[in-house]
Amino acid sequence: MGFKVAVAGATGNVGREMLNILSERGFPADEVVALASARSQGTEVSFGDRTLKVSNLENYDFSNTDICLMSAGGDVSKKYSPKIGAQGCVVIDNSSAWRYDADVPLIVPEVNPDAITQFTKRNIIANPNCSTAQLVVALKPLHDFAKIKRVVVSTYQSVSGAGKDGMDELFNQTRAVFVADPIENKKFTKRIAFNVIPHIDVFMEDGYTKEEWKVLAETKKMLDPKIKVTCTAVRVPVFIGHSESVNIEFENEISADQARDILREAPGCLVIDKHENGGYITPYECAGEDATYISRIREDATVENGLNIWVVSDNLRKGAALNAIQIAELLINRGLIKPRKQAA
Numbered sequence: 001m002g003f004k005v006a007v008a009g010a011t012g013n014v015g016r017e018m019l020n021i022l023s024e025r026g027f028p029a030d031e032v033v034a035l036a037s038a039r040s041q042g043t044e045v046s047f048g049d050r051t052l053k054v055s056n057l058e059n060y061d062f063s064n065t066d067i068c069l070m071s072a073g074g075d076v077s078k079k080y081s082p083k084i085g086a087q088g089c090v091v092i093d094n095s096s097a098w099r100y101d102a103d104v105p106l107i108v109p110e111v112n113p114d115a116i117t118q119f120t121k122r123n124i125i126a127n128p129n130c131s132t133a134q135l136v137v138a139l140k141p142l143h144d145f146a147k148i149k150r151v152v153v154s155t156y157q158s159v160s161g162a163g164k165d166g167m168d169e170l171f172n173q174t175r176a177v178f179v180a181d182p183i184e185n186k187k188f189t190k191r192i193a194f195n196v197i198p199h200i201d202v203f204m205e206d207g208y209t210k211e212e213w214k215v216l217a218e219t220k221k222m223l224d225p226k227i228k229v230t231c232t233a234v235r236v237p238v239f240i241g242h243s244e245s246v247n248i249e250f251e252n253e254i255s256a257d258q259a260r261d262i263l264r265e266a267p268g269c270l271v272i273d274k275h276e277n278g279g280y281i282t283p284y285e286c287a288g289e290d291a292t293y294i295s296r297i298r299e300d301a302t303v304e305n306g307l308n309i310w311v312v313s314d315n316l317r318k319g320a321a322l323n324a325i326q327i328a329e330l331l332i333n334r335g336l337i338k339p340r341k342q343a344a
C-alpha cells in the first residue's frame with residue numbers, strides 16, 4: 001500500500017510543479033489530493049495524464065493523509081501546518097514560517113539528511129529558501145574539502161519566485177512596453193521589465209532585506225554555524241531560474257581544478273565550465289531541470305584560498321518543489337514514515 005499525499009497551494013507555481021514532479025518520479029502515492037483556497041474549490045489541475053479537482057484546504061480532514069506538501073505562503077503555513085502535524089500528517093513546508101524553529105529540521109537531502117530525524121517534535125519539516133537550496137548544494141562538497149570561512153553571494157532571482165502574480169507582472173509590463181501602454185507595478189516595487197530591482201522581501205532594521213537574511217541564517221543552520229555569509233538579493237526579469245555569483249574564502253588550500261573535480265562528483269551538481277563562448281549555464285537553459293549547475297569556477301587572487309563560482313538552478317524545482325519531494329523520499333527511504341492506512 002502506498003501513501004496518501006496532499007499538495008496545499010496546488011494552483012500556484014510551486015504547487016503545480018510539485019504535482020508534476022510527484023508524477024514524473026513515480027512517487028509511491030496511492031492517492032494525491034490537490035488543495036488551495038476557497039477561490040479555487042472545484043477547479044482542476046493537471047497531475048500526469050490526469051486532472052485533479054481542487055478541494056478547499058480550510059475544511060480538509062488530514063487524519064488519513066500521510067504527507068502534506070505545503071506551499072501556500074507563510075500566513076497559511078503559520079495557521080495550518082501545526083494543526084495538520086497534530087493530526088499525524090507530516091508537513092513538508094515550503095514557506096519561511098517554520099524554518100528557524102529549533103524543533104523543525106530544515107533539510108536539503110544532499111547537505112544535511114541526518115537532521116531529518118528531529119521532525120517528530122512538530123511533524124513539520126521545512127524546505128529552504130530557493131536561493132539557499134542551490135547555494136548549499138554547491139557549497140557543501142567544497143566545505144567538506146577545504147572548510148569555508150566566508151561567503152559573499154549576489155543573487156539574480158527570477159520573477160517566478162514571487163509566485164504566479166510575479167510572472168504575470170513581467171509578462172504584462174513587457175507587453176506594455178512594446179505596445180506603449182502604461183506600466184503598472186503591483187507585485188514589485190519598481191518596474192521589472194527591462195530592469196533589475198535590488199530588493200526582495202521586507203527591509204530589516206540593519207538595512208538588509210529578509211531574503212538576504214534568510215540566505216545567511218539558513219546556510220548556517222544547514223551547513224555550519226561558523227561560516228560567515230553576506231548577501232545581496234536582486235530580482236531580475238527572468239521567468240524561471242535563479243543565478244548566483246558566489247565568492248568563497250576557505251581555511252585550507254583549494255584550486256579551481258580541484259573544485260571542478262569535487263563538484264563534478266557531488267550529488268545534485270552538474271559542472272558546465274568551458275572557457276569559451278557559451279561554455280557556461282544560464283537560467284533559461286536550466287528551467288525544467290533538476291540539477292544545480294555550476295560554471296565560471298575561478299581562483300580569487302585577492303584573498304588567500306579564494307574561489308569565485310556561478311551557480312544556477314530552477315527555483316521552482318531544486319529551490320522548492322523538487323527539494324520538498326526529495327525530503328519526502330528521504331523520510332520513506334529511511335523508514336521514518338509508513339502509510340497510515342496500513343499501520344492502522
Ligand code: A2P
Pocket residue numbers: 008009010011012013014015035036037038039040041057058071072073076162163164165
Ligand atoms: P488559490 O489559487 O486558490 O489562491 P503562488 O505563490 O504561485 O501565487 O500560489 C499560491 C498558492 O497558495 C495558490 O495555490 C493559492 O490558492 C494558495 N493559497 C493562497 N491563500 C490560501 C489560503 N488562504 N488557503 C489555501 N490556499 C491558499
